[in-house]
Amino acid sequence: MKKIIVPVDFSDYSERALQTAAFFAKEQNAEIVVVHMLELSNAVINQSQSYIQEEAVFYMKLAEKRFKEFLNKPYLEGIKITPIIKHFKIFSELDVLAREEEADLIIMGSKGTSGMQEIFVGSNTEKVIRHSKTPVLVIKEEAITSSLKKAAFACDFSDDDIDPLLKAEKLFSTLKCPLELVYVRTPYVKFKSTKELNERIKLFLHKLQDSGLTEDKIHVVSEYSIEEGLRYFVTQENVDVLVVATHGKKGFTHFFEGSISEDVANHSNFPVLSFKI
Template identity: 50%
Template sequence: MKKILVPVDFSEYSENALKVASEIAKKQNAEIVAVHMLGLSEAVITKEDNSMEGMFFLKLTQKRFAEFLDKDYLEGLTIHQTVKNYQVFSEIDDVAKEHNADLIVMGSHGSSGLSEVFVGSNTEKVVRTASVPVLVIKEDTSFNASNAVFACDFHLESLEVFKRITAFFKALDIKVNLMYVNIPGESYYSTEEIEQRIVNFLIHLHEDNTILPKDIAIYSDYTVEKGVFNYAKKVKADIIGIPTHGRKGLAHFFSGSISEDIVNHSKLPVLTVKI
């Protein structure tokens, strides 16, 4: 891991993400790219008579950025600052590609009940569209995760996601509890059917794979979200890893909406990787 991208809106939530990013960067000897979305209207930045207004906002943001990044916990790290005039958070992926980032760390206050229509939507957009792993942080806490739950559907299209998430946890010396959530309805499978799918999945992993079918828990619950949270509580996990299909290919049990619900409602950090 060489570069970590952190979207910054100067809130306490983006500072929570910045703290976690700094801890990971120190462990991985990585650099941090802090990006702020300026979001000026096209009228402000394109009309000649408004150019001074656009420059004013840019200078003001740069000054605020410098003050925001003046933190003791960033000492010794290489920090890159960039201000983009994007207005759509899905464009964060463009910034990640531009800087060859390996990870996006983003703060969120999540949501609950009816408020989730308005809350956490920017985080959802990044999770849904990012081509690199996204780590969502909810609280102001040190990132001392040592025990993870990784929920997977064990379809072959999830192989690369499986490798990326397990490699991330291994790099940070985090133990991984692998699980499959079996739910009632059309997505229900017999234990024998699930075990056969898992065996087939493991056969297709790299030849140095040491994971055995018995290492993967088959956990039954009413929804995938409840299953992930209840199993995480059972094994005392302090981070959750999940794949996401984004808004494409909503087959199998990790549709975009399920992944976003887990990200929104989890109090634990959540690592997502797009299939």
């Protein structure tokens, strides 16, 4: 791991993300790129060009001042920090920035959203996960400040899981953290009998025979929903990070079908790492 991107809004949630990034950076000798996006209102944008420039300069100076205070933390000592300020709050830009910077990981703090706000607005977390080709680690209530003991990859043993799983294995191997697989069997959605599931697992393992993955690292949980099953497993097994793969659905497809990966990342209070399929 060479470079980590952390979007911040100077909140407690973004500081937890920064603390987590600092821990990983020290472990991996990596650089942190800290990004703040200016929220210019439509009223400002619709003004004259000169007025926009004046407002942008004002908010830029304010952001620079807050950056200086926000980054003055003991846990950042000895780490190369690069602060970047963006003019507009367009979260698809984070993926562009991550690729330009050749970043290995985006770490962001989130308190999540729910109800009508989630339906019509969505959370910044979901927007980043949806657009980003770079892995996104979402931090909620507590920062990661010590070595990871266990990570779990949410899997349905489809071909779509293979590439994200291999990428996750590579990342967690650098962190010296074991990665296990969890499958949630529900009574309603794509239910599989024990025989069907075992055959699917065997075929999946055959395709990954060079990875060292074995049946003893696979766990099956039965629950009424995938989200609830994953939360139960993480809690019961003391999992430090849950890993999910996402297609990054957009537009009406996302509105009507949703995304389990985004929902888990948004609603859970434990760290969730997403990889784009």
